[in-house]
Amino acid sequence: MTGSVRPPSKFLAAIAQIQEMIKRDRLGPGDKIPSERELSDRLSIGRSSVREALRALELLGLIETRRGEGTFLRDFKDHQLVPLIGTFLFDGDQTKEDIHDVKAILELGCLAVLVRNETADAKELTNSVGQLIEKTDNRLLQSIWMIISNYAGNDPDDERLQKLLASAREIQYSKRQ
Amino acid sequence: MTGSVRPPSKFLAAIAQIQEMIKRDRLGPGDKIPSERELSDRLSIGRSSVREALRALELLGLIETRRGEGTFLRDFKDHQLVPLIGTFLFDGDQTKEDIHDVKAILELGCLAVLVRNETADAKELTNSVGQLIEKTDNRLLQSIWMIISNYAGNDPDDERLQKLLASAREIQYSKRQ
DNA sequence: TGAATTGTGTGGTCTGACCACTTAAAGGAA
DNA sequence: TTCCTTTAAGTGGTCAGACCACACAATTCA
Known part of the structure; x- marks a missing residue:
């Protein structure tokens, strides 16, 4: 056969x-x-x-x-898939640390994007990162961050925010062709 | 009632x-x-x-x-959801740019984590980012990157990689308590 | 011993039957 | 006529039973 x-x-x-x-x-x-x-x-x-x-x-x-x-x-903007995945994915013990890392990564990246687009201003950093992320105008980024953030809990760490911004200024994402 | x-x-x-x-x-x-x-x-x-x-x-x-x-x-590494969602979600034009941004963000963050953990070495950058990400030992990060990367396509951009590493060195994610 | 057969459990699919609910049409009262 | 009530039809929600196709292990038989 x-x-x-x-x-x-x-x-x-x-x-x-x-x-x-x-x-x-x-x-x-x-x-x-x-x-x-x-x-x-x-x-x-x-x-x-x-x-x-x-x-x-x-x-x-x-x-x-x-x-x-x-x-x-x-x-499609409000797709449920990710919170769904989350409940399965974020079970383990180690993942908890991972979440914090990923969240920080996204936040940093978000700032970098804002700096590149010259949308962000230093003053605005008094706002929460969540509000900043909305300004990136990147739906995908917003989605992922929202999910992660949902599992990481809130930690209004202003000091960390300042460091992130400093780092972000150093970064220049090359615009895609 | x-x-x-x-x-x-x-x-x-x-x-x-x-x-x-x-x-x-x-x-x-x-x-x-x-x-x-x-x-x-x-x-x-x-x-x-x-x-x-x-x-x-x-x-x-x-x-x-x-x-x-x-x-x-x-x-969970090989969940299908994204290809699925993709066919629905990633039709538009703008989302394509978003994907690239998010991918770059994750890559940068990945490098930052590696630097913090002193796992990464400059030489290793000859490898693809994908292999580097595996070393972060962060399952969540790996998952998300894999998904995104799936839609962004491959672009072995060594120059960008070098810039990313430079930026990453500047970053010090505070270890979580 | 070793190969063929059978039995049991599993997912894959279809059908028909109700139920709960929404909407619009039909009917009757003012 | 107008307005309210009643009825009917359509839709998703759920269940039960029946097969089929397949995998695996136990049994049987040469």
Whole structure:
């Protein structure tokens, strides 16, 4: 017998086809996607498998379901995935130290970005780092920091902040071509 | 009528309880978790709902299912969530820049940590940043970097690396108490 | 001993049946 | 007519049962 590739699970197939459908029909946040039963029909996949796919996408925060109404595309900005991951990832003991390191790294980097963009001012450092990060206008950075910060707890350490800024001034991230 | 809070969906309840079970039983990567039918029994939740939960966790790369064998905890290093999210999230144009920034931030921070720990040596910089990051012994940092890096693509920019190291030397993350 | 067979457990999938809820249409009272 | 009530249809939420495909270990048989 040659290869005999195993076909992808209906579950994954459903996700792929739903994604494709969204893209093809130019659906955006807030738009409604077909009902579970209709999807099951159109994709020739049992409703169970369609639901498994939808639930997974929902857990990721990519869609939103409202009983009696339907399933809607969500604004990707507020995806849930990371807090989710966190609960799994941040279990161990060592990770606690790691969190502090990563948080510091992100904060430093954030400042560096601000300095590069000349958005930041020394005075503004009286604000919390959280507010500063919002100014980076980097959604990805914001997301990650928010998550980390969520697990690190608050530590308004002004002294550390000053050191970070000093370091940040030294850094010049090369603008990408 | 007062509040009348809606009970959380079985789907979410299943996820929560499975997580709790994992924590309680001290299960780690590679370990097997109860079968779908047993979970359905123990949690008093229909197998369909249990499956929806498991599929979602699988999509995140947190568990792995093998037909005929069972469901196993996966090493968090290779969680799938980001490629997944990516197809939804990283469509736009701006996000692409964000990725580069975050990647640079992490790399810089990584070097700073290495310098602090006196683990890094100038010579070692001939290696890729990826290998350096492994030495930080910071799982969280490794995870995030791997994800980001996955979307940023490779750019072996030695010059940038040198600048980063110089900056890193200036930085002294205060050891946590 | 060693190979083939069987049995059991597991995930993968589908179907049909309810329930709870939302919305809009249909109906009747003013 | 207008307004409220009732009804119907559509949707997600959940469950139970039934198969199938597969992996593994126990059993059987040559």
